[in-house]
Amino acid sequence: MSDSKEVGKKQLGPLGHLGLNHVPLALQVFFLTVCSVLLVVILVKVFKIPSSQGQEPSSQEVYQELIQLKAGVDRLCRPCPWDWTPFQGSCYFFSVTQRTWNDSATACQNVGAQLVVIKSDEEQNFLQQTSKTRGYTWMGLIDINNESTWHWVDGSPLTLSFMKYWNKGEPNNLGEEDCAEFRGDGWNDTKCYNKKFWICKKPKASCPSK
Incomplete structure (x- = not known):
């Protein structure tokens, strides 16, 4: 077994x-x-x-x-960034915060732009109306280097044809007012250390033709 x-x-x-x-x-x-x-x-x-x-x-x-x-x-190509406003051949950034004139100029430079330099009556009207709905707003116009000799941040002088945009009695240089702003229906000179809204300007990007 x-x-x-x-x-x-x-x-x-x-x-x-x-x-x-x-x-x-x-x-x-x-x-x-x-x-x-x-x-x-x-x-x-x-x-x-x-x-x-x-x-x-x-x-x-x-x-x-x-x-x-x-x-x-x-x-996908956009002539202007999403938060910029196109007008004619340029792009404009309208700030939602307030800074001094110098800080505003620096903010524009940091994004490859300038505080706005106005080149035409049409551009002036567009910017004046837009600024009027927002509040007092810096532009790229100063007379810091030479009192009463106004020039833009790109070095170009303020021409006589644009003198009509100053508000009545302005610029009056009341207490070293060396920077220009949009105020109401025209321009005003004010102290550069005051905080205002600001506008940056740069050319539109070149997109391929459709």
């Missing part, structure tokens, strides 16, 4: 199944082949790439994609 039990133990695998050594070689090969085929089928289904995508794109297709990409980029 002990011999028959030993034989039975040798015929059973570790989990109570027949050991693989007792399966015919042909059946083993068949089993491994089926498993391999199933594995290949699964891998193909998981990683299969449509034949249309697997083809090498032609130069014409690449060119068309580049054209579409460029058109998308062009549409």
Whole structure:
């Protein structure tokens, strides 16, 4: 009886199944082949790439994609930043806080702009009306270097044609008033250390033509 039990133990695998050594070689090969085929089928289904995508794109297709990409980029181009207001060929930033004239000029320089320099009557009217709804606002006009000789921050002098925009009785230089502001319907000279709103100006960016 002990011999028959030993034989039975040798015929059973570790989990109570027949050991693989007792399966015919042909059946083993068949089993491994089926498993391999199933594995290949699964891998193909998981990683299969449509034949249309697997083809090498032609130069014409690449060119068309580049054209579409460029058109998308062009549409993103803005002549003025989001928080700036366009007018004619320039962009204007109207502040929502108040600073001294010097600090306002520095704030504009930090964003690649200047305190506004007025070049036309149309621009003056646009800025005057916009400032009127906001409050007293700095412009880039001063006479610090030479009293009563007003010039813009770009170095250009104030021409006679713009003298009409001073409010009545201004500029009066009452107590060293060397900086100009938009006030009401015209301009006023005031102390540069007072805190006002301000306007920055810079040219519009060049966007590709549509």
